Amino acid sequence: MADRSESGTLEGEEFVMFYKALTQRDEVFKIFQDFSKDGKKLTLLEFVDFLRQEQLEVENTEEMAMDLIARYEPSETAKKRHALSIDGFLMYLCSVDGAIFNVSHEPVYQEMKQPLCHYFISSSHNTYLMEDQIRGQSSVEGYIRALMRGCRCVEVDTWDGPNGEPIVYHGHTFTSKIFFKDVISAINKYAFRVSEFPVILSLENHCSVEQQDTMAQILKSILGEKLVTGTLDGRIPVHLPSPEELRGKIILKGKKIGSLEDSYGEPSVDPDGEVSEEEDGAEVDEENIHNEDKKESKA
Template sequence: MAKAYTFNWQKSVPSFMQEGAVFDRYEEDPFVFEPNCLFKVDEFGFFLTWKSDGKEGQVLECSLINSIRNGAVPKDPKIITALESVGKTENDLEGRIVCVCCGTDLVNLNFIYMVANNAETAKLDEAIIFDKYKWKDSSQKNDEIEHSVFTFDKFYALTQKICPRTDIEELFKKLYLMSDENAPVFLDRLELYQEMDHPLAHYFISSSHNTYLTGRQFGGKSSVEIYRQILLAGCRCVELDIWDGKGEDQEPIITHGKAMCTDILFKDVIQAIKETAFTTSEYPVILSFENHCSKPQQFKMAKYCEEIFGDLLLKQPLDSHPLEPGQPLPSPNDLKRKILIKNKRLKAEVEKKQLEAFKRLMEAGETTAPAHILEDENEEEIENADPEEEAHPELKFDNEISSDDLSQTEAQTNNVKKVIEEEVTEITDVSDVTDVAEQENNKKGGITVEDEQAWITSYTYVGATTNIHPYLSAMINYAQPVKFQGFNVAEGKYKAK
C-alpha cells in the first residue's frame, strides 16, 4: 500500500548509537590493530566515528557502507596474537565480531572488523541498525508515493526549491520532462523483463574472474569476504582456483597459483557462498572450479560441497532434463536456488567404473583408495597430476640460496620472496602489536616495479588437472569447461548443423 509523501530527510538515531560502544578494531590488509576504540554514530546518522586513547579519531561516511554482518573468526596468526594480547582468545571470538564492508564501488572495498567485549554488543541486529539509519536506506528503495498525494504541482514546487531552472521552466509546464518519452530508461525494463524459461546457455551470465583476489594479480591478497560481497551484488558465477594445502591438516586452499598471493581455505569460501548465494537473486549460482588438487584433496572438496550446501547443491541432473545428446539444458527458472559445480568430468564409463571401485573400498573401511583403482591407463582424457606443481613453488627456496644455485628466473623469484616474507615476532603487549603492524606495512611498501616484473617474468600458467576424483566428477551437471579450439572449428560445427 502506498503511503502519503513526507519530505523528512532526518532519521531518528537511537541514543545508544550516539553514546557508542567500545570495540577492538582490526583490518587485514594492510594489517591494522587498534584496541579499545569508542565507536559512535552522529545525531543525524551521517557518520560512523571511532577513537582510541592516544590516537586521532577517524570517520566513515555511512553512505559508503555496503553491508554490515557477523564476521568469521580470523585465521591470520598476527590477528589472533594481537587479540590475545588484550585478553581475547580465539575460542571467545565466535559471535563477537562485526564486519563492516565499505567502499565507493564493488572493486575498491575495505573491510573493518570490530570485536566486541561480549556477544550481546556484537549482535547482528544491532549492526543492522547501523545500516537502517544511514542515508541510503535500502529497505525503502521500492516504496511508492500515491499519485493523488504527490501531484505534479507539488513535484514542481519541490524542484524549484532544490534546483530552480528558469531556462527549462517551459518544458516543465508542457510536462515533457515528466512524460514517458523522456524516461531515462526503457520503462518496460525497470524490472525483470526477459523470459527466464529458455535453456541456460541462451543467457549472458554475470560472472567474476579470480573472484578471491581483492587487488593485485601478483602478490595480492585473497579474501573470503569478497565472495560474500560479489554474490550480494548479484553475480551468478564465481571462480575458485583450488590447490593442495601443505599444512598438517592438508586442507584444500584457494589462491592465484605461482603468483605469490595469499591463501584462503576452500571450506571457508564454500560456507560464505552458502550464506549469500540466494540473498539477492534466486537464480542458479555456478562455481567455476580451476582444480589443481590431488585426488585425496578433491574428495575433501566434494565432501565439503555435499555437507555444507546440502540440498542447494545440484548433484544429479533434473529428471526433466537428462544429460543426453540433443536434450536442451534446463532454464534459469528450472534451476532456482541451486548451486552447480563447473569442473572437468570423467567420461561416463570411466566415472562409473572408478566410482564403483571407490565405493567398495569405502564400504570396506579404507580411508584412501590406491592410485591404480582410480586410474584407467587406456583413458586418453586422464592425465596423472604432476607432483611438482605447487601453488607456492617459491616457498621451496631457502633464504640462503644464491643466484649461483638457481636459474636466473628462480633467483629473481627468491629475491622477491625475501621482500614480502613475514617475520615471526613475539608480541607481549599492545604496543608491540602496533609496531609489528607498522613493520608489515612498511615492508609491503618496499616492493618495487622491478620486483613485480620479476614475478611476471617467472610466472607460468598451469592448466587445471584432468585427473578427476570420481566422487567429484559425479557431481558435475550441465556446466563443464570446454577448450576453445579456434573460430575455424566453431564455424565448421555451425555449418555442419
C-alpha cells in the same frame, strides 16, 4: 587534513569536514552553481529550472521539486524554506530518483525458460583476489562483493592445504591463502541475496584425490540441497536446464572427466582422473588415422 587538533582522532566538526572532503564532487558542485544565484542553495524555482533543463522533466515539476526537497534535504531550516543545499542536491542525484536507470527494469523481465547456454552470464575471474594477481590479498570478501553485485558465476582456484584442508589462492604466486570451506560458507550465505537464479562455481582444481574428497564433503555438508549433484529428472538430458528450473541451485563447473553417459554406466576413468587404456588407445589410433590421411592426400 581534517585532524586540525592533531589529536589522532576526528571529533565533531573535524569529522564533518572529513566527510564533506570525502564526498565532494566537483562536477556536481559546478552544476549546482550554474543554477544557484548565491552559490549556497537552490531555491524552489531554481531547482524547478534544473529539473526541466537537465532532467528533462515536463509535468508537475514544482510539485516534484517540493517532494524531492522534503525527501533529500538534510537541513530542516532549508526544508521549511523549500530550498535545497549542496548536500541535499548530492543526495538526490545519488538516489534512485536521480538515476538514469529505469527502476521498472529492476525485476527480471526476460523470458528465463530457455536452456542455460542461451544466456549471457555475469561472471567473475579470480573472484577471491582483492588486489593484484601476484602479491594481492585473497579474501572471502571478494565472493560477497561479486554475489551482491549480481554475479552468477564465480571462480574458485583450489590447492592442497595444510592438515588435509583445501585452500584457495592464485597458484605459484605470493597471494595470500584462504580455506576452501570459508569460501563455500560465504557463497552459501550470499548466493541468493540479490537473485534467485543459479550460481555457478567455476572450479580450477589442483588438489590431490584425498583433498578432492574433502572438497566434496565440504560442498555437500555446507550447500546441502542447493548443490546440483545430478540431472533434475534423473535422466540424460537433451539440453541444459533453464535458469527458471535452476532457481536457488548451485552448479559446479570444472574439467570434464569422461562423458555424461559414463556417469550412468561404467566409469571410463580411474579414480585419479586418468584416461583409461582403451580410451587412450582410441585417441592414438584416431591420430594415426589422421596422419595416414595426410600422407595419402600428398601422394
